[in-house]
Amino acid sequence: MSDITRVALDAMGGDNAPAEIVKGAVAAVKKQKGIKIYLTGKEDVLKKELSAYTYPEEMIEIVPATEVIETAEPPVMAIRKKKDSSIVVAMNLVKQGKADAFVSAGSSGAVLVGGQVLVGRIKGVERPPLAPLIPTEKGVSLLIDCGANVDARPSHLVQFARMGSIYMESVLGRKNPTVGIVNIGAEEEKGNALVKETFPLLKECKDINFVGSVEARDIPSGNVDVIVCEAFAGNVILKLYEGLGATLIKKIKKGLMSSLRSKIGALLIKPALKATLKDFDASQYGGAPLLGLKGLVVKTHGNATANEVCNSIVQCVTFKEQRINEKIQEAVQSQEEKKES
């Protein structure tokens, strides 16, 4: 295994592409040695963007791609038709073994479809979940799955729990991470059909530190490391996290401007408030990995700026060093063998 982590970066995806993506790439290679970035996208545009920076030039290489997949495009069709798009070209680099990881702020749908169709699933993985880190009182928890594949089966959720545990242990260093399932009550008999079927399966798994149900109210407390749920619920949780945080902060800021007294107070609390809110800013944790694929696929926020892009790239190094995919493969195969015996 090479010591260099090679990242194929979709330079054309996201609201702030290509400027912030390129800026993030430059920041990453300057921040950490051992990262080689393949920037995919329109050659002339990217050359111009790069020319504004000084950086170790051998660590960033442009791989031309003439097309761009837009967010609104139906993803299956887009991946099939736009063979020279920045996403497809970058994913093919992973498929061909020329890159270890793929990072994009572009169309979530296209990244999910491309991940499965082009990069491909690890043998035995039924469905690759999108697993972002969400901020909590204690740090972060992994929310798995927030992807576009809804209506999961119990066996999917069990694999999510297993893959999520490996990720939290290897990447975040949480020893024997706790796993909870999102539910509408603490008792085992509560829940919808999917949760009721999954609960006993998780209890049986000796390789998963399952602690039972997590009510949505308790997610922000951070008492559970890996929060397992079906993608529809996961998407609701992730998006509400973002939306509610933004609304509360907006309301507080508005409230602070309501009187002279509070305006003066606002000036005094600004640094403390800023530090507090930064803890709750999802972007500092980088992108969300799509776990269970034959390479690392990372989806960052559509509105990602250079800082988040840089963090997402740097995150790929730990992922590779910690051999996450090998560990997932071993865990899944060992389960398969148990089933067969």
Next chain:
Amino acid sequence: MSDITRVALDAMGGDNAPAEIVKGAVAAVKKQKGIKIYLTGKEDVLKKELSAYTYPEEMIEIVPATEVIETAEPPVMAIRKKKDSSIVVAMNLVKQGKADAFVSAGSSGAVLVGGQVLVGRIKGVERPPLAPLIPTEKGVSLLIDCGANVDARPSHLVQFARMGSIYMESVLGRKNPTVGIVNIGAEEEKGNALVKETFPLLKECKDINFVGSVEARDIPSGNVDVIVCEAFAGNVILKLYEGLGATLIKKIKKGLMSSLRSKIGALLIKPALKATLKDFDASQYGGAPLLGLKGLVVKTHGNATANEVCNSIVQCVTFKEQRINEKIQEAVQSQEEKKES
């Protein structure tokens, strides 16, 4: 129809019963004329609690009930066995037409089961949804359903939309309220099987002002009056709203205590911050109605204090005056007739 709104109040349910419940009852009859309260629970205990207050005594009457249903008890069994519990006695008052409304801070499960078994559904209503108001940037939206009956069918969601619209128009005075369905993307083809099936049904309803999908991120903005979802998702949204709000506020307060500078600032902003956060405090909006039953059933928070209990009782007056149940019955029957013709 009598001008008096008669409320059967479960005086033994909730974390702060009976003290806060009784205090809330007294506050309600003092705040608004035309409310008669039947307090159900242990007679000696309630007599003692009431003796601390002066109030129009003919407006509060104790109806003895010797048993209490605990939150952890399996609800179906509890409702069946504990016939002399404060919940069952109070619900029977509604069933017998002696009370117009039922209010409880006790076991959600028992209230939901009792509502269906004892009070009974309006003819044609397939499933009674629990519909709390949630705070938004613009005021409040109705989140329907947050109850315990999960795995809903599309026809249920359509009825939720209809009942929620009637409630928002009649109780909150929103003309032609907008209705959205919780989804993981804005497009019609997005979503799980339930949402995909429900979407075209809602589009067809001429009596519903359906505006399409609502992503969880946009719920706090308050752009949609009635937010329709299946109870599992609704429960996740409601609980996360409460949990995330509490966590953010705790973090901000902690942040403000981090330096002398911010401590001084905190003193100055306190009134403004308090007013802002009050807007986002769900308890001031009273309890959540369980819609579609033959009487009004209101569930308040388990940790409700006198203020929320009082608001929940007062809310019953509007519900009765606005003839919500008659309107729901008319709407449901008119749909039934359309189906038959």
